[in-house]
Amino acid sequence: MEIRLKHLRRNYGSLHAVDDVSLHIPSNTVFGIIGRSGAGKSTLVRLISMLERPDEGEVYYDEKRVDNLDKKELILARRRIGMIFQNFNLFSSRNAAENIAYPMEICGMDKSAIKKRTDELLELVGLSGRGNAPISTLSGGQKQRVAIARALAVSPDILFCDEATSALDPQTTRAILALIKEIQKKMNLTVVMITHQMEVVRDSCDYVAVLDSGRIVEEGRVADVFAKPESATTKDFLSNITSVHDSVVRWSQDGGRYTLRFRGSKTDAPIISTVSNETGAIFNIRAAGVQNVNGEEIGIIVCDIGPNKEAQDKAVASLMSKGIIVEEEK
């Protein structure tokens, strides 16, 4: 199911928590929404998931407008949604299987159907045979697996993940993201992934929108945004992930400071040597790396270029002619 947001606004007093947000979330994708703490991510999710009404604007699931439904319609529409959270929100009084069964009990499914579906779901999330486990005995990753199974119990079309991996270690995060991706494909879900970590976007999303002070400052396919970020907020998130900006020493006093980004086959080419030979420019590499972004390699080099303005200009022109995206840090 695709989701369309048109000019959504939500104010708390004088604060514009969500400020004129329009987005198209294509069906059958993992769509990331990234922003700092307080950017308005959770507020936006509450609007998209019909937990809260916008002050202005509209929300559509496929062609159906859903931000103005009455109570009865709302209950039906919300069955098409699953949600998972950072703190799992499981019932500690129920074991794993009983947690997963809960939404099916609410829907009035009969006992044997619930049992069958619960077993299927336990298997889907890699917890076969663990249905009787009390929640308190499960690890964080296992708890999130139970939460995912519960969210999927009534076969939703959309899964919202609000910081679903923020409480997990990096390895467990990767395993849970891989599971969400796998389930997304298997069940043809539209997944909305809320996060403050660019790693989560890189490792799981097809598209991303960057939220800053309630506004979307950038959006696009993840590989495109990694290769050619436009907004300062996005660049900031990307420099955190590659840790190339804050901690490196600036070695050269007279060389300009540049960030080079390149994608795909270019990550195999000896670009710096070639440009250096062609132009006589001297490169001082401060940090570099290649990351896999949604199946595509995206390279980044942070460097000083010298020894003088003329060489710099030639090098930049040559890099750009080779399809390298060049940003000068002022």
Ligand SMILES: Nc1ncnc2c1ncn2[C@@H]1O[C@H](COP(=O)(O)OP(=O)(O)OP(=O)(O)O)[C@@H](O)[C@H]1O
């Ligand atoms: N119910 C509310 N009443 C008043 N202000 C609110 C309410 N909910 C959110 N806010 C404010 O709206 C802004 C956005 O909050 P929101 O929780 O959406 O941010 P977030 O991006 O999810 O942050 P985090 O990463 O910390 O979860 C914040 O300034 C917050 O204080």
Ligand SMILES: [Mg+2]
């Ligand atoms: Mg939040």
